[in-house]
Amino acid sequence: xxxxxxxxxxxxxxxxxxxxxxxxxxxxxxxxxxxxxxxxxxxxxxxxxxxxxxxxxxxxxxxxxxxxxxxxxxxxxxxxxxxxxxxxxxxxxxxxxxxxxxxxxxxxxxxxxxxxxxxxxxxxxxxxxxxxxxxxxxxxxxxxxxxxxxxxxxxxxxxxxxxxxxxxxxxxxxxxxxxxxxxxxxxxxxxxxxxxxxxxxxxxxxxxxxxxxxxxxxxxxxxxxxxxxxxxxxxxxxxxxxxxxxxxxxxxxxxxxxxxxxxxxxxxxxxxxxxxxxxxxxxxxxxxxxxxxxxxxxxxxxxxxxxxxxxxxxxxxxxxxxxxxxxxxxxxxxxxxxxxxxxxxxxxxxxxxxxxxxxxxxxxxxxxxxxxxxxxxxxxxxxxxxxxxxxxxxxxxxxxxxxxxxxxxxxxxx
Ligand SMILES: [Zn+2]
Numbered sequence: 001x002x003x004x005x006x007x008x009x010x011x012x013x014x015x016x017x018x019x020x021x022x023x024x025x026x027x028x029x030x031x032x033x034x035x036x037x038x039x040x041x042x043x044x045x046x047x048x049x050x051x052x053x054x055x056x057x058x059x060x061x062x063x064x065x066x067x068x069x070x071x072x073x074x075x076x077x078x079x080x081x082x083x084x085x086x087x088x089x090x091x092x093x094x095x096x097x098x099x100x101x102x103x104x105x106x107x108x109x110x111x112x113x114x115x116x117x118x119x120x121x122x123x124x125x126x127x128x129x130x131x132x133x134x135x136x137x138x139x140x141x142x143x144x145x146x147x148x149x150x151x152x153x154x155x156x157x158x159x160x161x162x163x164x165x166x167x168x169x170x171x172x173x174x175x176x177x178x179x180x181x182x183x184x185x186x187x188x189x190x191x192x193x194x195x196x197x198x199x200x201x202x203x204x205x206x207x208x209x210x211x212x213x214x215x216x217x218x219x220x221x222x223x224x225x226x227x228x229x230x231x232x233x234x235x236x237x238x239x240x241x242x243x244x245x246x247x248x249x250x251x252x253x254x255x256x257x258x259x260x261x262x263x264x265x266x267x268x269x270x271x272x273x274x275x276x277x278x279x280x281x282x283x284x285x286x287x288x289x290x291x292x293x294x295x296x297x298x299x300x301x302x303x304x305x306x307x308x309x310x311x312x313x314x315x316x317x318x319x320x321x322x323x324x325x326x327x328x329x330x331x332x333x334x335x336x337x338x339x340x341x342x343x344x345x346x347x348x349x350x351x352x353x354x355x356x357x358x359x360x361x362x363x364x365x366x367x368x369x370x371x372x373x374x375x376x377x378x379x380x381x382x383x384x385x386x387x388x389x390x391x392x393x394x395x396x397x398x399x400x401x402x403x404x405x406x407x408x409x410x411x412x413x414x
Contacts, residue, residue, distance in 0.1 A: 007032070010411035011105060013094045015040035016076075028069060034076040043092040044083035051081035054088050062095060063102045063128065065109050065413055071127050074103060097139050102132060105413055108406060110136035112414040115400055118383055137395050144404025150183075150205040152176060155361070157213040157236070157370040158220050160189035161377055163393065170220075171377060172197045175213060175369045181403035182373065185394050191219040198227055211361045213370055215239035216351060232361055235354040237314055238371040243347060244307040247340035248275050252300040268293075268300060275304050303341050306333055319359035326352065376401060 004018045020033040036042065041050035057078045064072040079091045095103045102110070106126075110133050113122045119133045157173040168189040174181050184197040198206060212224045213236045224233055252275060256268045271293060274286045282290065293301050310329055316322035326348060333345035348355065358365065380400055384393050398404065 003032075010413075011095070011409075015042070016094075023070070027071075029071045029073060030067075031073045031075055032064070034074055036079065042079050042081045044081050044086055045090045045092045046086045047083065048092050049083060049085070051083040051091075054080040054082045056080070057090065061101060063106050063132075065103075065106050066126055097135075100132075100135050100139070102128070102136065104139075104407065105409055107136040107139050108409065109413050111140040111399065111406070114396075119396075134392060134395070137399050140406055141395050141398045141402070141404060143407045144402060145398065147405050148402070150201060152179060152208070153183075153201075153206060154208055155211045155213065155365055156183070156206070156209055157365075157373070158194060158224070159215060159370055159374060160217060160220075161374055161381070163187075163381055163390075169377075170194055170197060171373070172201065173370060173373050175365060177363060177366075179403070180369060180373075182377075182397060182401035185397050187390060189217065189219065191223050194220050194223045195227070198223070203227060211357075211365060213365050214354075216347070232357045233354050234357045234361065234365060235351050236358070236365070236370055238368075238374075240348070240355065241307075243344050244310065245276055247338075247344050248300065248303050248307060250340040251303045251338060255299050268298070271300070275300060279308065299338060302336070303338055306336065306338075306341055316359065319356050322359055323352070323356055326355070373401065 003021055007018045015037050017035050017037050018032055019035045020031075022031045022033075023029075024031070042053055043049065044051045057080060059075055059077045062074040062076065064074050066072055074095070076093065078093060080088055081091050082088055095105065097104050097107050100107070110122055110126060110128070113125070114133055114137050117125070119130055119137075123130045123133045153174050154176040155174075157171075157175045159171050159173070160168045161171060163169045167187070170184075170186045170189050170193045171182065172184040172194070174183050183201050186193045186197050206228060207230075209228050209231045211234055212228060212231045213234045214220050214224060216235065216239065221233060224231065249272070252268060252272065259268060271289065274282065274289050274293065277286065279290075313322060313325055313329070316325065330345040330348055333341050336342065377397060380396050381393060384396050
């Protein structure tokens with residue numbers, strides 16, 4: 001039968017033969033029987049040494065990649081062998097993933113799609129349960145983590161993100177040019193969380209780190225100073241600009257209440273995104289709205305102007321001129337009488353050294369990297385919110401963002 005020829009071409013295993021193929025039209029299932037080739041001795045499941053056969057176990061089903069709208073099952077009766085070293089054990093089955101009901105090829109195939117689609121969608125499309133998709137991803141992620149190369153890490157980013165209400169995750173990213181990836185995820189955002197992560201990556205793998213991009217979270221700063229003393233700590237742009245946005249939000253909320261009390265509640269209504277978006281990203285309607293808001297001499301608008309004027313800071317190439325700008329800007333901000341923006345100015349003064357460190361590192365850390373990673377992580381968290389388990393989320397994050405090596409087969413099914 002032609003199908004056997006195809007299988008022998010793309011998914012052949014020494015010591016085994018594809019035999020009977022049965023198509024069940026009612027269940028839409030294609031069953032392919034595999035028999036052991038008597039010319040070969042079975043291999044020990046532990047050491048893979050050829051051993052003498054002992055007995056047979058019950059027949060097992062291994063799901064293969066479905067095709068033409070048919071479920072595809074491989075049927076095989078595993079043998080037990082008598083290994084000189086390991087005694088009586090189950091033979092090595094080259095297409096299996098442990099006790100999983102899927103073949104390795106199908107596992108890799110499912111994991112490939114689980115990177116692109118929601119896992120529920122993957123399960124539905126390929127006629128399997130969500131648990132099987134989970135197991136497939138677990139298999140490739142475990143392989144990837146074991147086989148990834150943790151060399152040449154020069155810059156890392158550490159950040160915390162919200163997961164499930166009040167819970168936090170600590171994320172460690174490799175932000176070295178050309179090898180950006182997620183290195184580690186851990187529950188919580190304590191000093192010991194980061195410490196655990198750094199140890200897991202291996203402190204010896206992090207000895208070449210020259211810069212760590214981080215937010216103001218002191219627990220992290222402390223650990224980095226202690227464990228990576230040679231690295232420069234950089235307070236990244238993303239976290240600084242987040243403080244500005246929080247300030248604008250605070251001013252806008254208060255001003256809205258004040259205006260409402262005076263009977264002008266509509267002036268600032270639904271204006272939040274006008275202020276939080278970058279000016280170049282505003283829609284035409286929002287741009288028009290901003291022009292109107294500008295005429296009102298509002299506190300929110302003034303705060304927004306102060307934020308926009310600070311953006312210039314990031315265009316400097318030299319730290320001395322950048323420092324001068326920072327000092328001038330904080331002076332103006334402190335005189336603004338706008339409390340939330342004065343708070344930002346104080347924060348900038350307090351962290352000046354770590355902020356200016358950004359200009360000291362070469363090659364300069366791209367400002368969008370940590371932010372981009374965080375946005376991707378947040379999308380994945382949203383997608384997986386329904387599952388609520390940390391292990392599923394952890395897998396999904398490593399799978400999508402870890403840039404992990406995948407197990408390789410002789411034929412690529414994807
Ligand atoms: Zn053995």
